[in-house]
Amino acid sequence: MKAAVITIGDEILIGQITDTNSGYIAKALDKIGIGVYETRSISDERHHILETLAYYQNRVDVVIITGGLGPTKDDVTKVAFCEYFDDHLVRNEEVEAHVVALIERALNRTASQLNRDQALVPSKAKVLHNAVGTAPGMWMERGDTVFMSLPGVPYEMKSIVDNEIIPLLVERYERPYIVHKTIITHGQGESVVAERIEDWENNLPEFIKLAYLPNPGRVRLRLSARGTDEALLQNTIAAEVEKLKAIIGDIIVGFDEGDTIEVVLGRLLKQKGKTLAAAESCTGGKIAQMITSVPGSSAYFKGSAVTYATESKVSILKIEQQLIDVFSVVSAQVAENMALKARQLFNADYAISTTGNAGPLKGDSAVEVGTVFIGIATPKGVFSEKLDLGQPREKVIERAANKALEKIYHEILKN
Numbered sequence: 001m002k003a004a005v006i007t008i009g010d011e012i013l014i015g016q017i018t019d020t021n022s023g024y025i026a027k028a029l030d031k032i033g034i035g036v037y038e039t040r041s042i043s044d045e046r047h048h049i050l051e052t053l054a055y056y057q058n059r060v061d062v063v064i065i066t067g068g069l070g071p072t073k074d075d076v077t078k079v080a081f082c083e084y085f086d087d088h089l090v091r092n093e094e095v096e097a098h099v100v101a102l103i104e105r106a107l108n109r110t111a112s113q114l115n116r117d118q119a120l121v122p123s124k125a126k127v128l129h130n131a132v133g134t135a136p137g138m139w140m141e142r143g144d145t146v147f148m149s150l151p152g153v154p155y156e157m158k159s160i161v162d163n164e165i166i167p168l169l170v171e172r173y174e175r176p177y178i179v180h181k182t183i184i185t186h187g188q189g190e191s192v193v194a195e196r197i198e199d200w201e202n203n204l205p206e207f208i209k210l211a212y213l214p215n216p217g218r219v220r221l222r223l224s225a226r227g228t229d230e231a232l233l234q235n236t237i238a239a240e241v242e243k244l245k246a247i248i249g250d251i252i253v254g255f256d257e258g259d260t261i262e263v264v265l266g267r268l269l270k271q272k273g274k275t276l277a278a279a280e281s282c283t284g285g286k287i288a289q290m291i292t293s294v295p296g297s298s299a300y301f302k303g304s305a306v307t308y309a310t311e312s313k314v315s316i317l318k319i320e321q322q323l324i325d326v327f328s329v330v331s332a333q334v335a336e337n338m339a340l341k342a343r344q345l346f347n348a349d350y351a352i353s354t355t356g357n358a359g360p361l362k363g364d365s366a367v368e369v370g371t372v373f374i375g376i377a378t379p380k381g382v383f384s385e386k387l388d389l390g391q392p393r394e395k396v397i398e399r400a401a402n403k404a405l406e407k408i409y410h411e412i413l414k415n
Helices: 019-031 046-056 075-083 093-107 113-119 155-172 190-196 198-202 228-246 261-272 288-294 310-315 321-327 332-346 393-413
Strands: 002-008 035-042 062-066 089-091 120-122 126-128 137-142 145-150 177-184 208-213 218-227 252-254 276-281 299-305 350-356 372-380 379-387
Touching: 002 019, 002 046, 002 137, 019 062, 019 177, 035 046, 046 062, 046 075, 046 120, 062 155, 075 137, 075 145, 093 113, 093 198, 113 120, 120 137, 126 155, 137 155, 137 372, 145 155, 177 228, 177 393, 190 198, 190 208, 190 218, 190 228, 198 228, 208 228, 218 228, 228 252, 261 288, 261 393, 276 288, 276 332, 288 299, 288 393, 299 332, 310 321, 321 332, 332 350, 332 372, 332 379, 350 393, 372 393, 379 393
Parallel strands: 002 035, 002 062, 062 145, 276 299, 276 350
Antiparallel strands: 089 120, 126 137, 137 145, 177 218, 177 252, 208 218, 350 372, 372 379
16 A cells, blocks of 8 residues: 655745644554555645645555645635545534543633534535644545645644554554564664675565664664565574674664663663763764653763863863873863863763864864764773864764763773
């Protein structure tokens, strides 16, 4: 089975808002064995909507559209549906009662005629109940294709997808099984990982596909299998993952989309009952932000000193000015001293530090832009690593933060 997901709205096309609806719908469909053939964003003009409906007619089994169902004049999806399906609008009493009750309860006012007109739906449509909003969803069929229209407000869309659309699709269609497994690697680029696993990749069964999903500092490897025998798919993917672990087990940090380096690092610190602190210069708090984005990080993260200026390294971390004068503020010696001082300052088991020139101009050091030193302080000692991260500035900061977390993760893992 194939589906298309369409988002309607000029606000998406001009970059005013980011489309998050398509991703949510695609994941929900994938879980029940319906693959998304295409996603598309279109303007909220009647003729564009009509052209899109005609294009996907009989090309896919399911078309899900979000947007253009509000009470104002620029919301034209219902009108376009009526034209495409040769239909007319009728007032749905159940929807109107829901709208009135929702307005009166949530806003403590009388529902206006504009609110009540949300209950106008095509006469041939199956109404999809919107429990958390006023615009109902619609289900209409033509030829071999089911067309569904949903409000664009994300929480309303999600409610209708989860409680109305998915159960209806599961009940109506025979669907294949789709099984995914994501392997999270850290510390090596996409091309290096690809070279290491080339033979394994070439010998994958035909019904398993491999996708590379690179991000700064990490590469996600997604295995996808499709078929009618779920047990076969699950067992085969599990066997292939074991083979993969034997090849690149040194860079695998997790097996789930949520297994970012900050998540697996936090998990490891909890398991070992250890704590972590940071002293950041060129990363400007990025490391602390990543660590504290994980719920429960207060159990293991003691804090971070963002000593961006040279004088703050001296006044806050008590780095000796002579050390900076001799070796430069961007140096292995200063990075190591920052990590040691952070470990002492926050009374942590481990500490990480960053100092470098992120660019675009050189700061208080003559070293080349893109040069970063990462310091690691452990109960056994301290060491540092020099990186040449090039440009642009955003890439330097993100890669340095990721590399610092990766280095401390592996250090804690072996202790």
